Amino acid sequence: MITFKRADHFHVCVPPERLEEAKAFYTKVLGLELIDRLDHLFSSAGYWLNIGDLQLHIGVEPALxxxxxxxxxxxxxxxxxxxxxxxxxxxxxxxxxxxxxxxxxxxxxxxxxxxxxxxx
Missing domain, CATH: 3.10.180.10 (2,3-Dihydroxybiphenyl 1,2-Dioxygenase, domain 1)
Incomplete structure (x- = not known):
């Protein structure tokens, strides 16, 4: 059995060419706070944001x-x-x-x- 404590983050994807637009949408329209992302640990671009008591991670992949x-x-x-x-x-x-x-x-x-x- 697994004992879960809480959700930590969820991840959404956007097309690579729209990443900056996604940052603007999530910070300006939704009002989320951008937080530090350890970019040197990841091979793809993205952003992390606070949303309540968890985080939203935005990553890139081709449009689906x-x-x-x-x-x-x-x-x-x-x-x-x-x-x-x-x-x-x-x-x-x-x-x-x-x-x-x-x-x-x-x-x-x-x-x-x-x-x-x-x-x-």
Missing amino acids: PRSIRHTAMEVADVDAARKHLEDNNVEIVEEPVIPGRRRFAFIDPFGNRMELLQLI
């Missing part, structure tokens, strides 16, 4: 078809988060209703799907 794979993050105010994303022309995806949760997903400009939810 859209998938239902996603990460879900709890937010304090799902309505405010949705409005902020809509105000920034970010694609919103409706999610099926799950009792006890208000939620939706968004697609970042690079095809990564992310769910935001608020427990009710």
Whole structure:
């Protein structure tokens, strides 16, 4: 058996030629804090950012078809988060209703799907 303590980070990929655009989206639109990445340890480019009590790692790979794979993050105010994303022309995806949760997903400009939810 494995005893898990917490999630540490999740990783999304963007096409190599759009890495700087991804940095701008995640720092300026989503408001995440860029943190030091030990670039000398990795053979490919990328960025690390703080997101709540875990990290988002952005890496590069050729563009892939859209998938239902996603990460879900709890937010304090799902309505405010949705409005902020809509105000920034970010694609919103409706999610099926799950009792006890208000939620939706968004697609970042690079095809990564992310769910935001608020427990009710």
